[in-house]
Amino acid sequence: MAVLDDLRAFNIEEAHIVLWVFRGPRGSAVELPSYTGRWVQTDQAVDQRLRTAFSNERDRIQETMEYSLLAENNEASALRIEKDETHAGIVIFSSGEEVETKRARSESDLVNTNFYAIKATHGESVIYAVRQADRSWKSRHRRSLRSTFIMREHELTVDDTPRFDIHDGVNFFVVGDQLLINGKKQFESILRYKAAHVSDFDSLKAEAEFSGIFSDVAPLDEHIRNNKIQLRRAQAIRQKGHYRDVAFMQRLRDNYIHFGFQIEFDDQGLIVPTPETCSEIITALLDHRLSSAFSENIYDVQNTTTVAV
Structure with a gap:
């Protein structure tokens, strides 16, 4: 339970939040996967939404189970696996520091994102909370998703602002040298476990x-x-x-x-x-x-x- 204790003790409300978006994995089944990561400048409202997603999933976990090929977690548990047994280290290496050359500067840098990671830093502790991106991030769905009707000043109007959805939870956490997995299917897809x-x-x-x-x-x-x-x-x-x-x-x-x-x-x-x-x-x-x-x-x-x- 030490890894769960570390996750629970993490001060997400005072943590520095950075959103990283990733394309990948790329490469053949016999090669190590590769990922392209960019960090996204976010405002306080988005940062708070990311903190909420982190907290929602963390608060749901009451116990951990050892990851196995046939194990399935329930609504109050997460599967635990060593980071070195997965490709999570490659994702973390692909993010690195928030340098200008890796900043997302336009909508095109976000379209076709496969997954995003909430990088939360507090003191010496860094935790990644990872979520598979939904259809709002995919180019083939963008046209229909951008035509949204909203009420503005008592009048129904069209909002064509580009939209990317941030969900209220995450699929897995990277905590030190271990992973806590809530969404096994998404974990296996993102880290190419198949x-x-x-x-x-x-x-x-x-x-x-x-x-x-x-x-x-x-x-x-x-x-x-x-x-x-x-x-x-x-x-x-x-x-x-x-x-x-x-x-x-x-x-x-x-x-x-x-x-x-x-x-x-x-x-x-x-x-x-x-x-x-x-x-x-x-x-x-x-x-x-x-x-x-x-x-x-x-x-x-x-x-x-x-x-x-």
């Missing part, structure tokens, strides 16, 4: 211990590769490593029918993936089908925690 999953899945397939349990890994590759949820599960399979456990794999062969799996094995005991059984194979390798000793029912579970008895 690309990391693809790379990890390629490494998993290259492991002889993994590919060696299948007669042909191609159907599983097709099932997983372009699906972010399945890529998360594949990485969780690698982290758990049950496929490396000879005893685990033998118990799977001995008990798969009892647990209701339709998985196929060849004469050598290798798993034969098919489009119909790939999801069951993933469930089995995650050890996510469990039997209750009390009800004697069999359940699929989203996550598992080992209990010491």
Whole structure:
């Protein structure tokens, strides 16, 4: 909870606020992402709106949970992950100091922003609060969004002032060497976490211990590769490593029918993936089908925690 304590103790009301806008990530899936950042001069009203967004999201968090590929936070929690496990450091490096060469000077510098970061500094402490930009920042939507009707001096008129929306919350915080994540989907998009999953899945397939349990890994590759949820599960399979456990794999062969799996094995005991059984194979390798000793029912579970008895 130390990181949450640090976030709660941060004096946002007296902090110096700078709004940074970013385009990116750029680069291929096998390269480190790159970002282009510019800082935006803001008035007191905007700064207060940014402070409110920071505070709203911070006040919502009552507890933290360890980030995992399958973990989901609720309305009162945030996922915690080490900064070094993400590309957050690249974003911070892309912002740096508020020098003139990085100042946003026109509307064109803001259009097509992918996300923005509230850089809050108080004393020696710096916290970044990051939010994915909505459609008001995208060029293809700007024409319709700029035609806004407002009441002015008892008369309805058209306001064509360029508009960029600042929301009442953020998707994640960077606090020291850790991240607290409220919006997992947005976090993974901004920091290109799916690309990391693809790379990890390629490494998993290259492991002889993994590919060696299948007669042909191609159907599983097709099932997983372009699906972010399945890529998360594949990485969780690698982290758990049950496929490396000879005893685990033998118990799977001995008990798969009892647990209701339709998985196929060849004469050598290798798993034969098919489009119909790939999801069951993933469930089995995650050890996510469990039997209750009390009800004697069999359940699929989203996550598992080992209990010491």
